Amino acid sequence: MLRTPTNPRSTPTAAERSFRQFIRTFGLLERVMQPYFARFGISGAQWGVLRNLHRAEQEGQPGLRLTDLSRRMLIRPPSVTGIADRLEKVGLIVRRASATDGRSKHVALTEKGRQLVEQVLKVHPAQVARVMSALSIDEQEQLDRLLVRVGERLAVLADGIGD
Amino acid sequence: MLRTPTNPRSTPTAAERSFRQFIRTFGLLERVMQPYFARFGISGAQWGVLRNLHRAEQEGQPGLRLTDLSRRMLIRPPSVTGIADRLEKVGLIVRRASATDGRSKHVALTEKGRQLVEQVLKVHPAQVARVMSALSIDEQEQLDRLLVRVGERLAVLADGIGD
DNA sequence: CAGGAAAGCTTAGGACCCTAAATAAACAGA
DNA sequence: TCTGTTTATTTAGGGTCCTAAGCTTTCCTG
Numbered sequence: 001m002l003r004t005p006t007n008p009r010s011t012p013t014a015a016e017r018s019f020r021q022f023i024r025t026f027g028l029l030e031r032v033m034q035p036y037f038a039r040f041g042i043s044g045a046q047w048g049v050l051r052n053l054h055r056a057e058q059e060g061q062p063g064l065r066l067t068d069l070s071r072r073m074l075i076r077p078p079s080v081t082g083i084a085d086r087l088e089k090v091g092l093i094v095r096r097a098s099a100t101d102g103r104s105k106h107v108a109l110t111e112k113g114r115q116l117v118e119q120v121l122k123v124h125p126a127q128v129a130r131v132m133s134a135l136s137i138d139e140q141e142q143l144d145r146l147l148v149r150v151g152e153r154l155a156v157l158a159d160g161i162g163d
Numbered sequence: 164m165l166r167t168p169t170n171p172r173s174t175p176t177a178a179e180r181s182f183r184q185f186i187r188t189f190g191l192l193e194r195v196m197q198p199y200f201a202r203f204g205i206s207g208a209q210w211g212v213l214r215n216l217h218r219a220e221q222e223g224q225p226g227l228r229l230t231d232l233s234r235r236m237l238i239r240p241p242s243v244t245g246i247a248d249r250l251e252k253v254g255l256i257v258r259r260a261s262a263t264d265g266r267s268k269h270v271a272l273t274e275k276g277r278q279l280v281e282q283v284l285k286v287h288p289a290q291v292a293r294v295m296s297a298l299s300i301d302e303q304e305q306l307d308r309l310l311v312r313v314g315e316r317l318a319v320l321a322d323g324i325g326d
Numbered sequence: 327c328a329g330g331a332a333a334g335c336t337t338a339g340g341a342c343c344c345t346a347a348a349t350a351a352a353c354a355g356a
Numbered sequence: 357t358c359t360g361t362t363t364a365t366t367t368a369g370g371g372t373c374c375t376a377a378g379c380t381t382t383c384c385t386g
Contacts, residue, residue, distance in 0.1 A: 014295075015300075016291055017304075021314065022189070028317035029185070030374095103352070128182045131317060132182055135181075137177045146309070147185055206371060230333075241337080246371085333382075335382080337377085337379100338378100343372080350363100350369100352364100354360090
């Protein structure tokens with residue numbers, strides 16, 4: 001009844017271990033970030049929208065289409081619709097019809113939204129550092145490079161799905 | 164209107180880059196794994212339950228409590244309840260009252276569930292390898308070590324949440 | 327040997343992600 | 357120009373995760 005040498009359970013490969021650890025660590029990250037964002041009354045996904053709108057503003061774009069947000073955040077358009085609905089309901093963003101394209105809607109920060117983003121930005125770098133300071137700068141760069149490589153592979157695999 | 168040297172946007176730190184890349188890469192992973200599991204009619208979370216039950220069986224445990232699953236999968240008990248509900252509805256697992264503790268319920272694979280797990284296990288290592296083969300074995304081990312360290316830090320941070 | 331604390335599970339409600347399909351507008355080629 | 361395709365958004369429905377709160381059973385301490 002004890003494990004035998006031929007039992008695959010006894011020798012997980014490096015691929016299996018890193019794969020599992022990746023999923024595990026991400027779960028923990030969500031556990032930490034959710035209460036952090038909750039302090040500001042938002043969720044992680046909502047922060048993603050707000051931050052992207054803020055960046056766009058700083059680059060001279062007064063707003064973004066929902067499709068742009070979808071592409072930047074790597075989520076599907078229906079997911080963006082839902083997040084935008086909730087942010088609009090609490091007055092952090094506004095939806096406006098595009099002047100040039102009757103199909104699309106632009107989404108932009110309200111003054112209230114802008115202020116919230118700036119409030120979060122005051123502490124956000126410290127929060128990110130708090131998490132990543134488990135690693136040295138060199139190791140952070142190493143991790144980044146490894147994840148970029150895995151990400152590129154995943155992008156290829158994700159593409160090949162719609163057969 | 165152009166970026167100035169003092170604009171934080173111009174110099175993301177290694178911490179910020181690796182943090183962002185981690186979230187980004189995980190999103191891509193889900194995008195790839197979801198359709199993969201869908202081929203078997205299950206979700207990633209459901210696979211997590213089935214695989215844990217299968218492992219428990221191989222170690223001589225005929226079933227697991229919902230709380231055990233919650234701890235192994237790093238998710239809260241109510242989430243396990245939902246997943247178990249759906250797996251039970253399609254006949255892949257069964258819930259049974261514990262003989263020794265009136266509070267808890269044991270969950271176990273049905274024959275149908277066991278067969279599904281074995282079917283998935285036939286191709287799963289290859290799928291994991293397909294993703295992780297973006298890295299050499301050495302790099303996979305490096306990634307694992309880095310993620311373990313970040314995970315340990317996150318576990319500490321997650322603990323300190325319930326002030 | 328009570329009565330309160332802790333443990334295990336579930337329900338309720340909110341936010342998120344996805345796919346599939348419905349609109350509506352823009353585009354493009356015959 | 358007219359029709360067929362593509363693009364942008366939304367709706368509908370399923371599955372996951374969370375917190376808060378309720379119920380039952382067990383544990384433990386006075």
